[in-house]
Amino acid sequence: MTLSGVARVAFVGSRRIFASHLPSMQSYTPAFSRQMSVGMKSVTDRLRDSGLLRTQGLIGGKWIDAYDGKTLEVHNPATGEVIANVSCMGGKETKDAISSAFDAFNSWSKLTAAERSKGLRKWYDLLMAHKEELGQLITLEQGKPLKEAVGEVDYGAKFIEFYAEEAKRVYGEIIPATLPDRRLFVLKQPVGVAGAITPWNFPLAMITRKVGPALACGCTVVVKPSEFTPLTALAAAELALQAGIPPGVVNVVMGNAPDIGDALLTSPQVRKITFTGSTAVGKKLMAGAAGTVKKVSLELGGNAPCIVFDDADLNVAVNGA
Numbered sequence: 001m002t003l004s005g006v007a008r009v010a011f012v013g014s015r016r017i018f019a020s021h022l023p024s025m026q027s028y029t030p031a032f033s034r035q036m037s038v039g040m041k042s043v044t045d046r047l048r049d050s051g052l053l054r055t056q057g058l059i060g061g062k063w064i065d066a067y068d069g070k071t072l073e074v075h076n077p078a079t080g081e082v083i084a085n086v087s088c089m090g091g092k093e094t095k096d097a098i099s100s101a102f103d104a105f106n107s108w109s110k111l112t113a114a115e116r117s118k119g120l121r122k123w124y125d126l127l128m129a130h131k132e133e134l135g136q137l138i139t140l141e142q143g144k145p146l147k148e149a150v151g152e153v154d155y156g157a158k159f160i161e162f163y164a165e166e167a168k169r170v171y172g173e174i175i176p177a178t179l180p181d182r183r184l185f186v187l188k189q190p191v192g193v194a195g196a197i198t199p200w201n202f203p204l205a206m207i208t209r210k211v212g213p214a215l216a217c218g219c220t221v222v223v224k225p226s227e228f229t230p231l232t233a234l235a236a237a238e239l240a241l242q243a244g245i246p247p248g249v250v251n252v253v254m255g256n257a258p259d260i261g262d263a264l265l266t267s268p269q270v271r272k273i274t275f276t277g278s279t280a281v282g283k284k285l286m287a288g289a290a291g292t293v294k295k296v297s298l299e300l301g302g303n304a305p306c307i308v309f310d311d312a313d314l315n316v317a318v319n320g321a
């Protein structure tokens with residue numbers, strides 16, 4: 001997938017917003033950093049103690065097992081060890097998560113942006129307060145060097161902070177009328193429940209980048225993290241609850257990706273799909289979203305061009321590539 005550019009995301013109707021003000025990828029981490037070892041047992045113990053090692057899905061503010069009791073192993077890619085067994089959910093759990101998000105939308109969308117911003121700010125503070133543990137968790141399940149993982153927490157948390165502020169400034173527009181007895185204006189409103197499907201390579205930042213603007217605008221979400229890296233998503237959701245984000249505003253389901261995807265796509269209550277991942281899956285989601293005419297924001301790819309000019313320093317170019 002392509003992560004070189006900023007994502008264009010819009011969770012309000014009628015216009016794209018925020019596209020040029022996003023925190024920059026460049027600000028968070030050097031391209032190369034020394035791998036530091038993360039002792040699995042001590043990290044999982046610490047996370048368990050602070051309540052951040054969650055293994056169930058989150059539906060309507062409650063931690064829930066898969067209805068058929070199925071679980072899915074999450075591995076440390078560096079060693080192959082099993083870190084945890086998480087609930088392996090599917091269509092039924094997703095439908096319930098959508099219902100919870102739909103119910104929560106009623107009240108969440110009616111708050112002012114300033115009121116929503118308070119909860120989001122607390123969430124940001126908690127993410128930052130647990131930066132080291134979350135970084136260790138990212139390294140454990142995703143495999144990136146610890147320095148980069150901690151950098152991702154910094155970078156990812158900033159989306160929450162940024163949108164909490166920015167959503168206070170979602171202005172409408174007054175348009176010169178074409179008839180003397182008409183008044184034309186644009187009102188921006190939250191679109192409704194958003195389904196957010198995220199990849200494995202940025203287990204926290206891809207979630208905050210989608211959930212931050214959605215919540216700030218008044219939408220509620222059903223998040224489906226990658227099955228390779230659900231633990232970071234669940235820890236982030238736990239911190240959202242601790243921050244006082246109301247039950248049902250953030251829901252997390254993971255497990256059978258096509259079944260969860262189908263439930264999100266076919267539900268008339270889901271009004272938006274936001275996805276980062278492969279082009280092949282993106283195409284399926286776009287086609288599936290057409291049935292209920294959902295808005296879609298897709299960040300697809302894996303085709304980041306790199307042009308090396310004649311006069312380039314080849315060593316620098318190779319490192320950069």
Ligand code: ADP
Nearest residue numbers: 001198199200225226227257258261277278281
């Ligand atoms: P990558 O392997 O580059 O991360 P994928 O597109 O395979 O990209 O995966 C990105 C996300 O899409 C993951 O959360 C994955 O589980 C999810 N996914 C894969 N197939 C489907 C599907 N049919 N419906 C919904 N989500 C899917």
